[in-house]
Amino acid sequence: MNLLSDKRILLGVSGGIAAYKSAELVRQLRAAGAVVRVVMTRAATEFVTARTFQALSGQPVWSDWSDDRTSMDHIELARWADRLLIAPATADTLARLAHGRADDLLGAICLASTAPLCVAPAMNQGMWRHAATRDNVRYLQERGVAILGPAEGAQACGDNGPGRMLEPEALVRALSDSFSSGALAGVSVVLTAGPTREAVDPVRYISNRSSGKMGYAIAAAARDAGARVELISGPTALDAPVGVHLTRVESAGDMLAAVLDRVEAGCQLFISAAAVADYRPARPAAQKLKKQAQQWSLPLEPVADILATVSALPRRPFCVGFAAETEDVEQHAQKKRLLKGVELIAANRVGRNLGFDTDDNELLLVWEGGSRLLARDSKTRLARLLIEQIATLYSSQPCLRISTENDAKHSA
Numbered sequence: 001m002n003l004l005s006d007k008r009i010l011l012g013v014s015g016g017i018a019a020y021k022s023a024e025l026v027r028q029l030r031a032a033g034a035v036v037r038v039v040m041t042r043a044a045t046e047f048v049t050a051r052t053f054q055a056l057s058g059q060p061v062w063s064d065w066s067d068d069r070t071s072m073d074h075i076e077l078a079r080w081a082d083r084l085l086i087a088p089a090t091a092d093t094l095a096r097l098a099h100g101r102a103d104d105l106l107g108a109i110c111l112a113s114t115a116p117l118c119v120a121p122a123m124n125q126g127m128w129r130h131a132a133t134r135d136n137v138r139y140l141q142e143r144g145v146a147i148l149g150p151a152e153g154a155q156a157c158g159d160n161g162p163g164r165m166l167e168p169e170a171l172v173r174a175l176s177d178s179f180s181s182g183a184l185a186g187v188s189v190v191l192t193a194g195p196t197r198e199a200v201d202p203v204r205y206i207s208n209r210s211s212g213k214m215g216y217a218i219a220a221a222a223r224d225a226g227a228r229v230e231l232i233s234g235p236t237a238l239d240a241p242v243g244v245h246l247t248r249v250e251s252a253g254d255m256l257a258a259v260l261d262r263v264e265a266g267c268q269l270f271i272s273a274a275a276v277a278d279y280r281p282a283r284p285a286a287q288k289l290k291k292q293a294q295q296w297s298l299p300l301e302p303v304a305d306i307l308a309t310v311s312a313l314p315r316r317p318f319c320v321g322f323a324a325e326t327e328d329v330e331q332h333a334q335k336k337r338l339l340k341g342v343e344l345i346a347a348n349r350v351g352r353n354l355g356f357d358t359d360d361n362e363l364l365l366v367w368e369g370g371s372r373l374l375a376r377d378s379k380t381r382l383a384r385l386l387i388e389q390i391a392t393l394y395s396s397q398p399c400l401r402i403s404t405e406n407d408a409k410h411s412a
């Protein structure tokens with residue numbers, strides 16, 4: 001399972017002799033599927049050139065504030081990153097971080113970003129053992145900064161002791177582990193994604209614009225949070241995320257059967273992200289319908305509501321649904337949540353280039369007594385935030401899964 005796939009890593013390189021190893025670190029991070037942007041301190045540029053990092057990362061390299069006075073590099077990069085990793089982190093950089101200095105681009109990014117910060121110290125053993133460095137490291141740890149290493153051993157200066165930067169393999173592993181939140185560790189999740197196709201005849205069907213991207217991103221995020229994920233998907237052009245079990249279906253009827261099968265086999269969390277048809281042709285033709293000169297109308301019948309069906313099961317999982325709305329998003333989402341009797345609705349504003357078949361989205365999460373707007377972002381990042389929110393609600397209401405009070409509510 002690759003937790004670094006598509007993760008945005010901002011690598012800060014400061015001016016230590018171990019900076020040459022960071023070139024290999026960039027290569028390994030990219031090989032693991034991460035997108036890497038490098039920010040160098042001025043001192044770092046005296047050890048390795050920006051061009052090396054640019055070639056290896058395939059991205060521009062930042063080493064100072066942009067000449068364009070209207071640009072806000074530190075804010076843009078701070079928002080972009082999923083993780084900040086400073087490797088090597090010199091004694092000087094640790095001191096600046098400990099004191100919240102923003103007198104260079106890297107320091108300003110670290111202050112502006114809410115992404116978790118990891119540092120890999122690298123310095124002479126005497127510098128590492130000095131009380132000033134010890135204090136700085138302690139401050140940083142108290143603020144939640146992950147200190148990766150250092151390792152002990154022979155040093156470039158001829159000394160022997162603690163202060164060697166961890167090897168790139170160890171840093172890649174540590175960074176990867178940092179994405180495994182464990183928030184849904186051991187939880188069994190059934191998730192639907194994509195559109196459904198309702199047959200008109202053997203060659204025609206009614207469907208919708210869903211690409212499945214949001215549902216597949218949620219499957220990957222749930223997997224990263226430690227869940228066992230069963231993905232039941234309508235027709236899409238997407239591959240199953242690694243480590244996720246995928247069942248492909250066509251119609252809403254097939255999807256319902258597959259969902260009930262998995263839910264009844266035991267699942268704690270059901271996420272309905274598929275854009276399931278509301279209606280299907282009442283009498284699909286066995287043979288291809290011939291074109292006719294006169295007007296033709298197609299009788300439709302409603303299809304079973306998968307989310308409401310699962311939510312009404314006597315031993316029901318914690319249920320999450322999606323709502324695609326074009327107007328009054330919050331109002332409609334709350335209504336849908338109550339109507340379907342589910343714990344959380346993620347409302348999608350569709351249209352205006354958002355929602356279906358796009359890489360970005362905006363979600364409004366609505367639950368009993370709360371709501372949270374997830375501002376426009378990539379579906380991958382939104383999926384992670386959604387899973388975090390689901391995990392928080394799920395862990396605070398475990399009794400919802402099988403309580404008799406809840407059963408009564410849904411059978412009412």
Ligand SMILES: Cc1cc2nc3c(=O)[nH]c(=O)nc-3n(C[C@H](O)[C@H](O)[C@H](O)COP(=O)(O)O)c2cc1C
Nearest residue numbers: 014015016017041043044090091092093122123124
């Ligand atoms: C050849 C050489 C090697 C250095 N190696 C280290 C090192 O490994 N770790 C460290 O903390 N400082 C080292 N320094 C000192 C830093 O470059 C110096 O403290 C600088 O101010 C760090 O700036 P920065 O943290 O903004 O990159 C070295 C200096 C030189 C000249």
